[in-house]
Amino acid sequence: GQQLNQSPQSMFIQEGEDVSMNCTSSSIFNTWLWYKQDPGEGPVLLIALYKAGELTSNGRLTAQFGITRKDSFLNISASIPSDVGIYFCAGRGSSNTGKLIFGQGTTLQVKP
């Protein structure tokens, strides 16, 4: 079945630094989504990508849909303490069922 590899697994950075994380797939995806999960809460959608090569920003967050359609990355610029949480990539293949495959998550910690 389709699988996503998300890296890094965790990051511990200083406030103000930029962050980059990525996801790769063994097969083609038609959609990439990036979610953030705060402790004790459900995942919240950050950015949705629908076309290969697409680059989309949401405030300090920027995500790209890889040209090969097998990867995506998320950048966070000038990190702040509230960026702490778990970031998940999710991909949807050719299935018309709406099924999303999730990456393993990247845990981000920001030191003030």
Next chain:
Amino acid sequence: DTAVSQTPKYLVTQMGNDKSIKCEQNLGHDTMYWYKQDSKKFLKIMFSYNNKELIINETVPNRFSPKSPDKAHLNLHINSLELGDSAVYFCASSQAHANEQFFGPGTRLTVL
């Protein structure tokens, strides 16, 4: 004005018991999902319903039975609970099979 709500937030029960988790969405979506998040934070889809019809059933033990009385509700009933059922269960919804899924706050199930 909660979008996707779940009850209860926490559920502690003994092995062998039967329990239910309720989910409601007020977004007007017609597709709803149940996900399981394990202790390693891995998110995996269990079921999805579109207009009360089962669309996705991911090799989940038949002790788990989803029920959708209408398109705004998707409840999860679990029979004969086992220790391995301990996890956080998330409900989500989307417009048809659209890619953007919105998650509830989760139900933390602990089986003793």
